[in-house]
Amino acid sequence: MEALIGVLAGDGIGPEVMAEALRVLKAVENKYQHRFVYEEALIGGIAIDTHGNPFPDATRKLCAEADAVLLGAVGGPKWSDPDSKIRPEQGLLGMRSAMGVFANLRPVQTHPALYASSPLRSERLHGVDILVVRELTGGAYFGKKERTADSATDVCTYTRMEIERVLRMAGELARTRRRKITSVDKANVLETSRLWRSIATELYAREYPDVQLDHLYVDAAAMHLLSRAADFDVLVTENLFGDILTDEASMLTGSLGMLPSASLNAEKRGLYEPIHGSAPDIAGRGIANPCGTILSAAMLLRHSLGLETEARAIESAVMAAVENGCRTADIALPGKAAVGTRAVGDAVLQALGA
Numbered sequence: 001m002e003a004l005i006g007v008l009a010g011d012g013i014g015p016e017v018m019a020e021a022l023r024v025l026k027a028v029e030n031k032y033q034h035r036f037v038y039e040e041a042l043i044g045g046i047a048i049d050t051h052g053n054p055f056p057d058a059t060r061k062l063c064a065e066a067d068a069v070l071l072g073a074v075g076g077p078k079w080s081d082p083d084s085k086i087r088p089e090q091g092l093l094g095m096r097s098a099m100g101v102f103a104n105l106r107p108v109q110t111h112p113a114l115y116a117s118s119p120l121r122s123e124r125l126h127g128v129d130i131l132v133v134r135e136l137t138g139g140a141y142f143g144k145k146e147r148t149a150d151s152a153t154d155v156c157t158y159t160r161m162e163i164e165r166v167l168r169m170a171g172e173l174a175r176t177r178r179r180k181i182t183s184v185d186k187a188n189v190l191e192t193s194r195l196w197r198s199i200a201t202e203l204y205a206r207e208y209p210d211v212q213l214d215h216l217y218v219d220a221a222a223m224h225l226l227s228r229a230a231d232f233d234v235l236v237t238e239n240l241f242g243d244i245l246t247d248e249a250s251m252l253t254g255s256l257g258m259l260p261s262a263s264l265n266a267e268k269r270g271l272y273e274p275i276h277g278s279a280p281d282i283a284g285r286g287i288a289n290p291c292g293t294i295l296s297a298a299m300l301l302r303h304s305l306g307l308e309t310e311a312r313a314i315e316s317a318v319m320a321a322v323e324n325g326c327r328t329a330d331i332a333l334p335g336k337a338a339v340g341t342r343a344v345g346d347a348v349l350q351a352l353g354a
């Protein structure tokens with residue numbers, strides 16, 4: 001297969017982790033006889049420095065043309081003045097809305113080799129395999145905002161169309177898994193949640209009768225994610241709740257550095273990125289964990305290019321590298337020396353047999 005992949009390394013550790021993900025993608029290309037064209041563009045702080053714009057026209061054009069986009073991370077202290085009118089994160093929001101990626105997918109899987117890196121007891125971690133589907137382009141993040149000296153307002157709006165499309169995406173994904181969906185809302189308090197719940201009830205009964213649906217209030221979901229995480233399969237929710245629950249769920253797996261994400265539009269063209277930020281505290285030292293970005297590349301192959309076998313091969317290779325003790329400082333075992341970013345890339349390539 002041939003594909004154009006947009007490569008946006010960004011700031012801080014972004015270029016370091018991206019370099020390893022690209023080595024892995026190139027190895028997959030060779031091993032499975034594909035041809036990927038990689039086109040690089042600037043985003044975030046480095047784009048502000050170069051073009052005065054965190055999402056320059058050339059980057060916008062690439063995002064519109066590419067089959068999928070792989071992103072490192074954006075931001076850093078150099079650009080974090082809260083009074084500044086131009087900020088790196090605007091590049092991310094601009095890109096998400098330009099690509100129309102309304103569903104953010106975050107898989108949360110636990111693995112015995114990483115139990116020791118989680119703050120939770122290992123008996124809570126057995127068999128956790130959750131896919132969180134977060135609505136990404138609606139809700140309070142995009143509603144009207146007002147501010148006076150003594151009051152502030154963030155409007156949270158959802159339309160039927162916005163709710164239905166993300167619920168359908170979750171329904172399709174549930175069919176590739178254990179066919180269980182938990183829809184998370186706050187329908188005892190919020191009008192948007194009452195609309196969300198009634199649409200979910202109707203839509204799944206009508207279009208996905210083979211999928212089992214449960215509803216949970218977000219406060220209960222936050223608790224159940226820590227007490228009975230293994231019971232969840234697909235968890236679908238609105239933008240703000242999803243933002244909070246996915247960070248909470250990441251703690252089940254051990255480290256921020258391990259987790260990938262995909263943001264998809266209706267055509268399954270997507271933006272793929274690790275869930276961590278630019279980690280300015282460790283940038284430039286070659287010690288960042290590249291696994292979240294490498295696993296994001298695996299999600300890219302699965303969701304945008306339909307290459308399931310190749311995606312699984314990368315996922316197995318990453319876990320083999322970790323099991324073999326090739327671990328950066330964030331997941332290092334007590335008394336064992338941590339390895340660097342490049343060494344993890346080497347171990348993944350070796351496990352891949354490429």
Ligand code: NAD
Nearest residue numbers: 073074075076256257276277278279280281282288289330
């Ligand atoms: P962060 O995720 O960058 O770092 C949090 C902590 O986790 C740090 O101690 C960091 O060293 C560690 N960490 C993160 N990724 C790691 C990795 N791959 N390997 C090892 N350790 C890792 O979050 P932050 O410190 O709150 O934010 C730093 C900057 O990143 C800010 O400018 C923020 O706006 C930006 N940010 C960007 C994104 C994104 O690009 N999507 C997401 C979150 C934060």
